[in-house]
Amino acid sequence: MPVLELLIAGILLGGLYALMACGLNLVFGVMRVINFAHGDLIAVGALTTVSIVAGYNLPFAVAIVVVPLLAAAIGLAMQVLVIRRIADGPMIMSLLATFALSTIIVNVSILIWGGGYRGLPGVLGGSFRFLGQDIALSRMVSFLVAMAATLGVWWFLQNTRFGRAIRSVSQAPELATINGISIDAVRNVTFALGAAMAGLAGVLLAPTFASDPQLGARFGIKCFAVIIVGGMGSYPGAMLAALLLGVIEVFSGYVMGQVIGSAILFLIMLTVLLVRPRGLLGLGVRA
Amino acid sequence: MKGYRTLLASAAALAAMALSPAWAADPIKVGVALSQSGNLADSAEHYKKAVELWRDQVNGRGGLLGRQVEIVLYDDRSDPATAARLYERLITNDNVDLLVSPWGSASTATASAVAEKHKRVLINGGGASEKIHQRGFKYVFQTAAAISAYVEGVGPMMEKFGLKSLAFVSRDYSAARDMAVVIEKIAKDKKLEIVNSEYFPAGTSDFSSSIAKARQSNPDLWISVGYPNEAIEMIRQFRSSNYLPKMFIHNGASIDDFLEAAGKDGEYVIGMSLYEPILKTKGNAEFVKAFKDKFGYEPGYYSGFGYAAVSVLEEAVKKTGSLDQDKLRDTLRGLETDTVMGHHKVDPETGVQQGVKGLLVQIRNGKREIVYPDDLKTVEAVIPMPGWSER
Numbered sequence: 202m203p204v205l206e207l208l209i210a211g212i213l214l215g216g217l218y219a220l221m222a223c224g225l226n227l228v229f230g231v232m233r234v235i236n237f238a239h240g241d242l243i244a245v246g247a248l249t250t251v252s253i254v255a256g257y258n259l260p261f262a263v264a265i266v267v268v269p270l271l272a273a274a275i276g277l278a279m280q281v282l283v284i285r286r287i288a289d290g291p292m293i294m295s296l297l298a299t300f301a302l303s304t305i306i307v308n309v310s311i312l313i314w315g316g317g318y319r320g321l322p323g324v325l326g327g328s329f330r331f332l333g334q335d336i337a338l339s340r341m342v343s344f345l346v347a348m349a350a351t352l353g354v355w356w357f358l359q360n361t362r363f364g365r366a367i368r369s370v371s372q373a374p375e376l377a378t379i380n381g382i383s384i385d386a387v388r389n390v391t392f393a394l395g396a397a398m399a400g401l402a403g404v405l406l407a408p409t410f411a412s413d414p415q416l417g418a419r420f421g422i423k424c425f426a427v428i429i430v431g432g433m434g435s436y437p438g439a440m441l442a443a444l445l446l447g448v449i450e451v452f453s454g455y456v457m458g459q460v461i462g463s464a465i466l467f468l469i470m471l472t473v474l475l476v477r478p479r480g481l482l483g484l485g486v487r488a
Numbered sequence: 489m490k491g492y493r494t495l496l497a498s499a500a501a502l503a504a505m506a507l508s509p510a511w512a513a514d515p516i517k518v519g520v521a522l523s524q525s526g527n528l529a530d531s532a533e534h535y536k537k538a539v540e541l542w543r544d545q546v547n548g549r550g551g552l553l554g555r556q557v558e559i560v561l562y563d564d565r566s567d568p569a570t571a572a573r574l575y576e577r578l579i580t581n582d583n584v585d586l587l588v589s590p591w592g593s594a595s596t597a598t599a600s601a602v603a604e605k606h607k608r609v610l611i612n613g614g615g616a617s618e619k620i621h622q623r624g625f626k627y628v629f630q631t632a633a634a635i636s637a638y639v640e641g642v643g644p645m646m647e648k649f650g651l652k653s654l655a656f657v658s659r660d661y662s663a664a665r666d667m668a669v670v671i672e673k674i675a676k677d678k679k680l681e682i683v684n685s686e687y688f689p690a691g692t693s694d695f696s697s698s699i700a701k702a703r704q705s706n707p708d709l710w711i712s713v714g715y716p717n718e719a720i721e722m723i724r725q726f727r728s729s730n731y732l733p734k735m736f737i738h739n740g741a742s743i744d745d746f747l748e749a750a751g752k753d754g755e756y757v758i759g760m761s762l763y764e765p766i767l768k769t770k771g772n773a774e775f776v777k778a779f780k781d782k783f784g785y786e787p788g789y790y791s792g793f794g795y796a797a798v799s800v801l802e803e804a805v806k807k808t809g810s811l812d813q814d815k816l817r818d819t820l821r822g823l824e825t826d827t828v829m830g831h832h833k834v835d836p837e838t839g840v841q842q843g844v845k846g847l848l849v850q851i852r853n854g855k856r857e858i859v860y861p862d863d864l865k866t867v868e869a870v871i872p873m874p875g876w877s878e879r
Contacts, residue, residue: 203700210696210729255748316530317744318717320724322751327876328730337728409724410693411717411749419691454697459688460660462697 207451209334215447216344219440220405221420222427223350224398230434231371231391232288234295238279238303240421242272242396245310246403247412251319254407261324268404269397275306276396280389288388303417310414318411325408343405348440350398355436367391371434426470432480442481515558516551516811518543518801519584521574521599522591522614526566531790532591535614536561537783538794539588542802545778552805564590564599571595575602575610585811586611588797591790593617600628609816612839613797617666621840627813629820629834630841631797631827633762635666637846638739641760641860642711643674645848649871651708651734653681657698657722659714660687667713683707692718695725702731708872709735716740719757720749727753727876734872742849742856744788754851756873761847763792763829764858766866770826771799796827796844830864 225239249271250264279302287294325339358364369377370387378384403412410416423446428434431442446466454462473480520539523532543557551557560582564571571590578584579602587603589596589612596615603610604625612620612630616638621630646654656671658664664687675682683705686698702710710733712722719740726732735758740746742759750757765776765786775795779787787795800823805811808819821836824843833843848860850869859869 203704206700206703207697210700214694214696318720318749319745320720320749320751322749322753326724326727326753328728335730337725339728409721409728411720413717419693422691450694451697451700455700458686459692459697460686463689463692 202455205332206334207455208448209332209336211448211451212444213337213340213344213447214451215444216347217340217402217406217409218423218427218447219351219443220343220347221399221402222424222431222439222443223347223354223436224395224402225424226428226431226434226436226439227354227398228392228395229428230436231367232284232388233292233371234284234288234392235292235299236395237296237299237421238306238417239395239399239424240417240419241303241306241310241414242275242399242417243403243406243420244412244414244416245275245306246272246400247407247410247416248310248314248319248403248414249400250404250407251321251412252314254321254324255319264404264407265401269400272400272403273393273397276399277389277393279396280392284392285385285388307414307417314414316414318413320411321407337409339405339408343402343409346401346405347443350401351436351440354394354398358436363387363390423466426466428480429470430473430480432482435480435482438480438482513555515556516553516586517558517560517582517584518586518588518798519560519575519578519582520588520590521562521564521571521578521595523566523595524563526564528566528592528595532566532614534788534790535591535794538779538787538791539798541775541779541782542795542798544782546802552802553809553811560584564595566592566595568594568598572598572602575599579603579606579608586801586805588801589614591793593620596620600625603627607813609813609820611797611801613793616663618840621835621838625839627817629800629839631800631829631832631844632793632841633829633844633846634841635663636670637762637841637844638713638760639667639670639674639711640846641848642671642709642737643678643680645735645860645869645871646680646709647678649735649869651680651871653683653705653707654709654711655684655698655702655705655707655733656682656686657684657695657710657712658687659692659712659718660689661714664713671711693721695722696729699725699729699731702733707733709733709737711737713739716743716745716749719743719746719759720754723750723753723757730876732873732875736873737848741851742789747851747854747856750851752879755853755879756870757851758859758869759849759851759856761789761849761856761858762844763787763789764847764849764856766856766858767828767830767847767864769828769830769864772828775828792829796829796832799827800825800832 228236246268249268253259253264327338328335366382367387370384427443428439431438453465523529543559546557562574587610590599591614593615597620600610604627610628616632616635618634719738737758739760741757742761803825804819808815824833829844831843845861849856850859857867858865
């Protein structure tokens, strides 16, 4: 068994999962809203990237800047128009609302880009040698960005004034209000930031995967597995869970085939929900 | 007042025509139910357009048996049960003269059972599954290429280029399971080694573990059946992990999306195909031109299937000289003709298609070129594919 090759492939795949799950985790951690449309924002990010790079022939760097901003704008619109009005209601309301938004985003995307598959040839396509292995350039970049984004968000929440404001809103909204923190402003920024991270994930998915309006359905479920196993709302937990799930998926796919390999991912998710619902390092769904 | 009277008179005349028994100038009604909504609607649309093009052409030629042709069309909503109900209605309610199958094997399976029950001839233009024809039906004739045609070029091509081993890595769905059986048989006949045979579930986007396996077992051929996105993802991941088999075949590579999405990385990939606009089959150049003039794009294989179905139907009716279903059936059992898809010939017992050959196409300079079979090829295949560092 080529252990090193599988290990590296698993860690890099885990990096992608971490990147995709990061924004979802942020929004849940702060707002207790499960954003079902997160995967669809990733799809919009990937498709916009293809349009910018392959359609308008602009450099990939432009997409890295523009797409997260665009996604943030969409996220802010979702928050201001819909989520804000129901975020304090029962969780099922925001869950259903984001589910509806998900369907709308998918169908608008089909209207814009059509139902077919697109790709981004010629961007970060190659590989480099490291430890005697061929490492995918695109995966390495998205892994590094995922690490940076996760650490960045974590640092931001722990060490900045606004970060502390965000945490106080998520932990004690009444006290935050008394201290003059605008809950609405904090939530708007959080949701926009979460959406921007979905956009960024989309940008970095585009070089490796085929992009289509339904891409969110293929990856969204794995994002949920990551934040459930990691502990919803915990950033180091999600990172750890993403890497772990990536490695487990690749190894079990190699040993038992991909059908069983991907089932194992969800078996782990189920087991965590039953045995340790607060996840590896998490605040937990009961918090 | 005068206008009103004319209107009344023509209405009466119309009513009289509708009530009168069939007479020579009545149009021949061709019934078809196909997906205009549901998951097959996109592809069925192209099938439908080919049928409509044929109707206009045949009417322009003076019709069939001297009568105009009219299409009676319903939407089966991509649902096999609805398809069965609609064919019942076409036969018993609309009294159509001729029947063409829905698009897709599932709906064709139920529609053909209804046609058989009423002893009505059904042209199976859209159902590739051989199982449709393994139920002892006597009135169902396949013009669509059978499932085995998709992969029939694999054995000869491997032999020609001296390839000995293969890995089969496919999405887990019924078409792939059918094709796996054919591939196993090819491997046995040609003494090829299958080093890996695995399925992955729908939604899989990462092929790291299969690539790691292939690096170990080193198959000459990596063959896959699935969706176009998987073809795109496989070739991109081959590139980004610096892996390449000598030959890579995926049915998704013959879809236009693949050309753009895979870009230069897609060069030399081989796709399974059944119809290409560049095919030098009888009447194909004229069909492609007429289709493009009418609809503004080149016909793909969905349209090729539709056009072949009605071409065979027209030929059979002309040869029979009547619409009598039993006589038509007898004609169809032995009918051999050439369509845009190639040679049409069915097994007289089962009605399964035997004449239409599957094609293999290779992406060359951003276009699909036919590399199999030899008598239809447009270029010689380049195998093994040049490695990533040699491009």
